[in-house]
Amino acid sequence: MGRWHPNARGRLEQAALELYGERGFEQTTVAEIARRAGLTERTFFRHFADKREVLFAGAGSLRELLVSTVASAPDSVGAIDAVVVALEAAGSLLQERRDYARQRQTIIAANADLRERELIKLASLASAIADTLRRRGVKDPAASLTAEAGIAIFRIAFERWVTDANEQDLPKLIRESLAELKALIAGDRRSLSATAHA
Amino acid sequence: MGRWHPNARGRLEQAALELYGERGFEQTTVAEIARRAGLTERTFFRHFADKREVLFAGAGSLRELLVSTVASAPDSVGAIDAVVVALEAAGSLLQERRDYARQRQTIIAANADLRERELIKLASLASAIADTLRRRGVKDPAASLTAEAGIAIFRIAFERWVTDANEQDLPKLIRESLAELKALIAGDRRSLSATAHA
Numbered sequence: 240m241g242r243w244h245p246n247a248r249g250r251l252e253q254a255a256l257e258l259y260g261e262r263g264f265e266q267t268t269v270a271e272i273a274r275r276a277g278l279t280e281r282t283f284f285r286h287f288a289d290k291r292e293v294l295f296a297g298a299g300s301l302r303e304l305l306v307s308t309v310a311s312a313p314d315s316v317g318a319i320d321a322v323v324v325a326l327e328a329a330g331s332l333l334q335e336r337r338d339y340a341r342q343r344q345t346i347i348a349a350n351a352d353l354r355e356r357e358l359i360k361l362a363s364l365a366s367a368i369a370d371t372l373r374r375r376g377v378k379d380p381a382a383s384l385t386a387e388a389g390i391a392i393f394r395i396a397f398e399r400w401v402t403d404a405n406e407q408d409l410p411k412l413i414r415e416s417l418a419e420l421k422a423l424i425a426g427d428r429r430s431l432s433a434t435a436h437a
Numbered sequence: 438m439g440r441w442h443p444n445a446r447g448r449l450e451q452a453a454l455e456l457y458g459e460r461g462f463e464q465t466t467v468a469e470i471a472r473r474a475g476l477t478e479r480t481f482f483r484h485f486a487d488k489r490e491v492l493f494a495g496a497g498s499l500r501e502l503l504v505s506t507v508a509s510a511p512d513s514v515g516a517i518d519a520v521v522v523a524l525e526a527a528g529s530l531l532q533e534r535r536d537y538a539r540q541r542q543t544i545i546a547a548n549a550d551l552r553e554r555e556l557i558k559l560a561s562l563a564s565a566i567a568d569t570l571r572r573r574g575v576k577d578p579a580a581s582l583t584a585e586a587g588i589a590i591f592r593i594a595f596e597r598w599v600t601d602a603n604e605q606d607l608p609k610l611i612r613e614s615l616a617e618l619k620a621l622i623a624g625d626r627r628s629l630s631a632t633a634h635a
Contacts, residue, residue, distance in 0.1 A: 387589035
């Protein structure tokens with residue numbers, strides 16, 4: 240019978256991130272994470288399936304936020320705009336934990352298995368968005384294309400936000416990324432010559 | 438000292454695909470693949486690292502084709518158009534082996550590990566395209582966005598081509614997919630209401 244630790248989950252996340260940063264992901268054990276958090280391994284496994292899942296525990300709430308925002312967008316909004324508004328909402332959520340997001344990204348970048356897992360989570364977010372668009376009557380290929388384009392926009396904005404210390408505003412970067420993609424896809428600027436010989 | 442089998446690689450691919458289709462990927466061994474092809478396990482391992490890599494052996498030449506097409510595009514062409522022309526060239530190549538592509542896709546769809554591998558290969562194609570655009574002077578985020586958008590276009594077109602028996606022309610589907618994305622991103626049609634209440 241353990242004591243009740245109201246913030247056990249947050250403490251375990253924090254401890255895991257510290258240890259992955261200090262020793263590397265592979266070298267850290269669940270026992271060490273629990274000890275650092277002042278909790279038991281049993282408590283750890285009540286919250287997370289394994290040490291990898293600590294890093295992906297936020298994906299569920301991100302997914303719910305994206306799905307519920309797209310599901311509740313007014314009919315008058317374009318599909319891509321509904322998706323981008325949902326991504327901006329997700330961006331605001333991530334922004335509240337910028338230090339966490341950066342530390343996490345450094346750990347993921349250093350490990351091939353974690354990079355794969357991140358790709359899969361992003362692909363599953365794209366699927367969830369496409370499903371939501373379909374339930375709103377958007378046909379394929381429009382539903383899949385809109386979702387995939389949205390995730391591409393998000394990835395590029397997130398990458399800038401996480402690596403560039405001067406870039407503070409993730410929702411703004413997401414809007415800029417959409418504008419950039421519009422310009423690129425319109426194809427009326429950014430010819431290879433314009434950039435190659437600039 | 439084995440005999441020289443000029444088409445050993447093709448025979449091993451064919452045998453592997455048949456067996457994965459008949460018994461499932463997990464249930465098939467390298468020994469069985471070699472036997473079906475009339476070759477030895479040693480010959481198998483001269484061509485492929487493991488039974489999974491048989492399904493991804495084409496990724497290298499696809500990558501080279503994409504990179505060389507983007508690298509040799511005239512300066513006057515827009516970055517996104519250079520990428521789409523490269524993807525169309527890849528589409529023509531895949532088209533020559535439509536039956537193979539379909540069988541392969543069925544096998545991959547049935548196995549989570551293979552689906553992950555496919556995602557990773559696609560992500561690495563996007564990276565290779567973005568690198569090539571950067572070497573041509575395209576800055577980020579334009580280079581990454583163009584590459585990611587290109588791969589999204591390709592995935593959606595490929596999905597239609599491989600699942601719909603009436604869709605014969607993959608390069609045409611890739612062009613349509615680009616046109617669709619342009620329209621979606623422009624956002625001037627495809628509002629949620631237009632589709633939801635159609």
